[in-house]
Every structure is written in C-alpha cells, then in structure tokens.
Amino acid sequence: MSAGAWVMLFVGAIILWGGTAYFVSIAMKGKGFS
Amino acid sequence: MEKKRETWSWRGAFVFAVIGSAVGLGNAWRFPYVVAQNGGGAFFIPYLFALLTAGIPLMMLEFGIGHKYLGAPPIAYGRAKKDAEMVGWWGVGAAFVIITYYGVVMAWAINYLYHAFTLAWGTDTTSFFLFDFLKLSDGPGILGSLNMPILAAYVIGWILICWIIYSGVKGLGKVVMVTATLPVVILIILALRGLTLNGAMAGLDYYLSPNFAALGNVKVWMAAYGQVFFSLSLGMAVLIAYASYLPKDAEISNNVFIASLADAGIAFLAGFAIFSTVGYMAAERGTTVAEVAGGGGIGLAFFVYPQAINLLPGATFFGILFFLLLVTLAVDSQFSLVEGIVGSVMDKWNMKRGTALACVAIPGFLIGLVYVTSGGLYWLDIIDKFVNSYGLVAVGLAQCIVVGWIIGPDKIREHVNALSEIKVGKWFDFFIKYLTPVVLIYILISSLITDLKVPYEGYPGWALNVGWAMVVLLPVGSFLLSKLKTSKETEAAYSEETNISA
Numbered sequence: 001m002s003a004g005a006w007v008m009l010f011v012g013a014i015i016l017w018g019g020t021a022y023f024v025s026i027a028m029k030g031k032g033f034s
Numbered sequence: 035m036e037k038k039r040e041t042w043s044w045r046g047a048f049v050f051a052v053i054g055s056a057v058g059l060g061n062a063w064r065f066p067y068v069v070a071q072n073g074g075g076a077f078f079i080p081y082l083f084a085l086l087t088a089g090i091p092l093m094m095l096e097f098g099i100g101h102k103y104l105g106a107p108p109i110a111y112g113r114a115k116k117d118a119e120m121v122g123w124w125g126v127g128a129a130f131v132i133i134t135y136y137g138v139v140m141a142w143a144i145n146y147l148y149h150a151f152t153l154a155w156g157t158d159t160t161s162f163f164l165f166d167f168l169k170l171s172d173g174p175g176i177l178g179s180l181n182m183p184i185l186a187a188y189v190i191g192w193i194l195i196c197w198i199i200y201s202g203v204k205g206l207g208k209v210v211m212v213t214a215t216l217p218v219v220i221l222i223i224l225a226l227r228g229l230t231l232n233g234a235m236a237g238l239d240y241y242l243s244p245n246f247a248a249l250g251n252v253k254v255w256m257a258a259y260g261q262v263f264f265s266l267s268l269g270m271a272v273l274i275a276y277a278s279y280l281p282k283d284a285e286i287s288n289n290v291f292i293a294s295l296a297d298a299g300i301a302f303l304a305g306f307a308i309f310s311t312v313g314y315m316a317a318e319r320g321t322t323v324a325e326v327a328g329g330g331g332i333g334l335a336f337f338v339y340p341q342a343i344n345l346l347p348g349a350t351f352f353g354i355l356f357f358l359l360l361v362t363l364a365v366d367s368q369f370s371l372v373e374g375i376v377g378s379v380m381d382k383w384n385m386k387r388g389t390a391l392a393c394v395a396i397p398g399f400l401i402g403l404v405y406v407t408s409g410g411l412y413w414l415d416i417i418d419k420f421v422n423s424y425g426l427v428a429v430g431l432a433q434c435i436v437v438g439w440i441i442g443p444d445k446i447r448e449h450v451n452a453l454s455e456i457k458v459g460k461w462f463d464f465f466i467k468y469l470t471p472v473v474l475i476y477i478l479i480s481s482l483i484t485d486l487k488v489p490y491e492g493y494p495g496w497a498l499n500v501g502w503a504m505v506v507l508l509p510v511g512s513f514l515l516s517k518l519k520t521s522k523e524t525e526a527a528y529s530e531e532t533n534i535s536a
Contacts, residue, residue: 001235005242008075012242015082016299023291023456027049030285030455 048284051210051276051370052293057217057300058367059139059335059360060265065301066241066308068261072254075244080258085298088473089262091465092430093273093290094458095437098446100277101286101453106377107274108516109524114441121432123512125271126378128425129371131504132270133398135414136371137195138405140364141187142167142336147361150353153344159337164411167336171408174416174497178408185406191368192399198369199376199391213366218300220359221307227352228310237313240323241305256477264422266297267367269429271374278377287454311342318345335360372398384521412493413500419490420501423481425508431474438467 001009069077103110107122145167149155155162164170171178198209228234248254267273277286309323316323326338343353372394379390405414437443443463451457489498 001239002243004244005075005239008078008242008244009238012075012078012302016295016302019295020292020299023288023295026455027285027288027292030288 047208047210048276048280049289049292050214052273052289053214053296053300057214057297058265058267058363060261061297061301062217062221062304062308062335062359062363065261065265066305068257069305070241070309072248072251072257074240074248075242076246076248077254077258079249080255081261081298084255084258084262085294087465088259088430088470089266089268089298090290090294091462091470092263092268092433093266093294094287094450094462095433095443095446095466096268096273097277097286097290098450099433099437100274101280101284102446102449104278105274105524106278106374106381107271108378109381109520110274110278111436112516112520115436117516118436118440119516120509120512121429121436122271122274122378123515124432124509125269125274125429126375127508127512128421128429129270129272129374130394130398131417131421131425131508133368133371133375133394134402135405135417136364136368137188137191137398137402138184138410138414140191140361140368141184141406143357143360143364144187144191145183146336146340147354147357150343150357151350153340153349153353155337155340155344157341157344159340159344162340163337168411169408170411174409174412174493176409177404180403180406181408181410185403188399188402188406191365192395194365195369195372196391196395198365199372199395200388202387209369210366213362216362217359217366218303220355220362221300221303223355224307224352224359225303225310227346228307228314231310231314231346233313233315233317234310235313236316237309237311237323238306240313241309252480256480259473259477260422260427261301262298263426263430265301266294267370269426269433270371271378272370275374275377276370283453285454286450287456287458291456308339311339311346315342315345381524382515382518382520384523412497415491416493416497416501417504420505423485424478424505427474427478427481428505428509431471431478434466434471434474438463438471443467 069075069081072080099110099114100107103113105113107125108119109122111122112119146155149167155167168184169178169181201209228237263269280286312326313323316326319326339356340353343349343356346352372391375394376387376390379385379393380387383390385393404410437446443466446466447458447460447462489495490501
C-alpha cells in the first residue's frame with residue numbers, strides 16, 4: 001500500500017472510529033446510560 | 035382518553051435504532067464504490083466536509099424538531115408553524131416511495147441467503163442474477179409475470195416488517211439491538227477474512243490511495259454530499275419520528291455525533307471488507323482491481339460479490355454471512371422507514387398502531403409488486419434514481435428553508451442545548467440558514483442539468499417521465515395531506531405533555 005493510502009487509513013480511523021469512541025465515552029458518563 | 039406517547043426503553047435503544055436506520059446497503063456497498071470512483075483516499079476530505087456541514091446539522095435539525103414538537107414529521111412541523119406541515123408529509127412521501135422498492139431488495143437478499151447454501155449462482159453470476167433469478171425482460175415497457183421466488187420472499191419480508199412495527203417502540207428497541215449490531219459484527223469478520231487474503235493490499239490501495247486532483251472536480255463534491263445525505267437517512271421522516279419517542283429530558287447533540295460518526299465509520303469499515311476481497315479476486319484472475327471494481331449500484335452486490343465469494347476458501351460460510359449481512363441491513367432500514375410513515379399516520383389521525391400499519395403496509399406492498407415482475411429492475415432503477423437525486427434533496431432543502439428562515443434555527447438550537455451534553459454553537463444557525471441550502475440548491479440544479487442533457491441510463495422518455503411525475507407529485511400530495519384535519523386528541527395530548535403553545 002502507498003504511503004498516501006496509509007495516511008488516509010489513519011485519518012479515517014482516527015476521525016470516524018476515534019470520534020465515535022470519544023462521543024460514546026462522553027455519553028457513557030451522561031444520562032440514560034448509567 | 036388521552037394517550038401517552040410511546041418512548042424508547044433506554045437511551046442506547048434510540049442510538050442503536052438511529053445507527054440501524056442510517057446503516058443500509060448504501061454503506062456496505064455504495065460507499066466503497068463512491069470512494070473509489072471519486073479520487074480514492076482524497077474523497078474523505080469532501081466526505082468529511084459534507085458530514086460536518088450537511089450531515090450533522092441536518093440530523094441535529096431533524097432530531098431537534100422531532101423532540102421539541104413531539105411528533106412524527108407532519109405533526110412536528112405543523113406544530114412549529116401551521117403551514118409547514120407539508121414539509122413533513124413531503125419526507126413521509128419520499129419514504130413511502132422508498133419502502134415500495136426496498137422491500138423487493140430485501141426479497142432479493144433473502145433469496146440470495148437461501149442460494150448461498152448451495153452457491154447456486156454458479157460461475158456466471160451476472161447472468162444468474164439478471165436472467166435466471168430476475169428473469170429480466172427487454173425493457174421497462176415489458177413487465178411480464180410476477181417472479182414467484184421473489185414474491186414469496188417479498189411476502190415473508192413484509193410480514194417480518196409488520197410484526198416488528200406492530201410490536202411498538204419498546205419492541206423496536208429490542209430488535210435494533212440485533213439488526214444494528216449484527217451487520218457490524220459480520221463486517222468485521224468479513225474485513226478480517228479479506229485482509230488475510232492474497233492481493234488484499236492492492237484492493238486497499240485502490241480504496242484508500244489519495245488522488246488530490248479529484249478535489250477540483252465538482253462531481254466529487256456532489257457525490258460526497260449525496261452519500262452523506264442518503265446514508266444518514268436525512269429527509270426520510272425516520273429521524274424526526276424516532277426523536278419524538280425520546281423522553282422529555284433526553285440528550286440530543288451527542289446522540290447526533292455518535293450516530294453520524296458511527297454511520298460513516300461503518301461505511302469506512304465496509305470498504306475494508308469489500309476492497310480486500312475485490313483485491314483478492316483481481317489477483318486470482320490476474321487482472322487489475324479497477325477492472326473488477328468498476329461500476330456501482332445495488333445490483334452489483336448480487337453479482338460481483340458472489341463472484342468473490344466463489345473464490346474464497348469456505349465459500350458457503352462466507353456467502354451465508356454476506357447475504358445475512360444484506361438481509362439485516364435491508365430489514366433495519368426498511369422498518370425504520372415504515373415506522374416513520376406509520377408514526378405520521380398515527381399522529382395525524384390518532385389511529386391505533388395496527389390500523390395505521392395496515393394503511394401504510396397494504397398499499398406499499400401492492401405498489402411494490404411492480405418491482406417483483408420481470409421488468410421490475412428497470413423501474414426500481416428509475417424510481418431509486420429520481421427519489422434519491424431529487425426527492426430527498428428537495429426535502430432537505432425545504433427543511434433548511436422552513437427552519438432557517440421561518441421557524442428560526444435558534445429555537446431548535448436552544449432546545450437542543452438545554453438538554454445536551456455538548457452545546458451546539460451559532461455555527462448551526464449559519465449552516466441551516468445559508469451553507470447547507472446553498473449546497474443543496476447547487477446539487478439539485480447540477481443533477482437537473484445533467485439529467486435533462488442525457489436521459490438517465492438511456493431509458494425511454496415515457497419511462498423517465500414516470501420518475502419526473504413522482505418528483506412533482508410528492509410536494510403536491512404533501513400539500514393536500516397537510517390540508518386534512520388533524521385529530522383533536524393529537525393536539526390535546528401535545529398540550530397536556532408540553533403545557534406550551536406551538
């Protein structure tokens with residue numbers, strides 16, 4: 001895989017999967033989940 | 035007697051339901067191709083931009099409207115502003131058009147799940163799909179007879195959908211736990227399997243390699259906005275209806291961020307499952323990934339992927355897994371759309387769930403029979419094209435105009451902020467008033483120019499006119515429905531629950 005493809009892989013993973021995990025972690029401490 | 039509005043049993047049920055509604059065949063199959071056809075990894079830049087500037091603001095708008103005004107789209111908009119009810123019905127109408135053909139795609143997936151046990155599609159999967167399975171006629175003018183195996187699965191699918199909807203919002207909460215998580219689990223298994231195959235890296239290179247020159251191409255930006263719009267179920271009545279079932283003190287903004295990013299994240303994951311396998315297929319055949327992956331659309335899931343499955347060790351197992359994935363994706367998208375329409379009918383005329391379901395499901399089922407015929411694929415293609423390119427975008431634009439310029443986006447923002455873990459800034463007002471509508475107008479005009487210049491897929495003019503007629507009839511029918519009287523009980527229940535005037 002090209003270097004550019006690796007960069008896009010990490011950017012996509014951090015923003016989309018990391019972003020989802022970040023907001024889920026906020027929700028887990030908030031109302032409705034506890 | 036006053037009816038208390040149904041609510042989700044817990045917050046997770048709502049989040050799962052929204053993700054389940056948003057994640058459909060478009061994520062698992064359309065997204066990877068759209069990425070590949072529009073500059074590979076560079077597509078993510080306009081895609082993320084579209085997600086932030088249209089996807090998240092419009093989802094916030096729909097959640098806010100549904101929750102603030104406690105109703106399915108027509109009632110919620112009617113309560114926000116008397117003459118705005120039509121906008122709600124417009125989205126409901128678009129959703130109704132979609133359920134008529136989505137039921138048939140679900141029936142294809144059910145049939146293919148059955149065929150996967152014997153890999154019945156053989157080696158010439160295109161011919162199997164078009165001629166052995168669909169018994170495709172020579173054009174949209176020749177409908178032919180009903181296709182019995184598809185009809186049987188179509189009936190089973192509708193019975194399943196009706197059973198889920200009839201069980202109510204609490205029942206939906208349990209179903210979505212399975213239908214929203216199972217596709218993700220299956221995608222992870224398929225992606226892990228794909229990544230271990232010979233040639234997988236070439237497939238991923240095709241999927242992710244950036245082509246920055248594509249950023250200057252207007253079509254790439256249009257594709258990005260289109261993908262975000264349709265993938266998040268915007269303008270389809272679903273999100274407003276679902277949000278109306280949230281408890282009064284429910285969180286809104288963080289749910290929007292979770293649902294929108296999860297939807298995009300699952301599409302991103304689907305790309306790994308699809309392209310690693312396509313890369314393997316190219317290596318096995320000694321051809322290029324571009325050649326194997328060329329083209330796009332729903333039909334390809336039924337002839338390209340079976341070819342890839344044939345080449346996999348353990349083909350039967352992965353065939354069953356893949357088509358189980360398609361069935362679950364189709365089911366959760368279909369019942370969310372039906373629920374949005376049923377909720378609207380229940381709210382407007384204070385109907386019982388079963389009666390409203392019958393009013394929606396029976397005509398939906400009967401109209402959908404057109405797509406079960408030998409000419410059905412042509413009509414599915416035409417109607418899907420027109421409802422996606424014009425119906426949903428027009429609803430999104432109408433929502434921006436009504437909320438941005440008539441109701442006031444600040445009202446929705448303040449409502450959301452009063453309840454939410456993450457405060458929404460004034461950027462929301464700017465997007466809803468200016469940025470998002472300008473982009474949607476641009477997309478509508480560009481699509482119109484393209485379609486008037488070149489007939490879509492070379493279909494005859496009279497057949498395309500059916501699509502145009504549907505586009506025009508949606509707002510006209512919505513206007514007429516909005517003029518019908520809303521039940522007194524619905525209005526009384528609202529006053530009782532909110533103690534405020536609309």
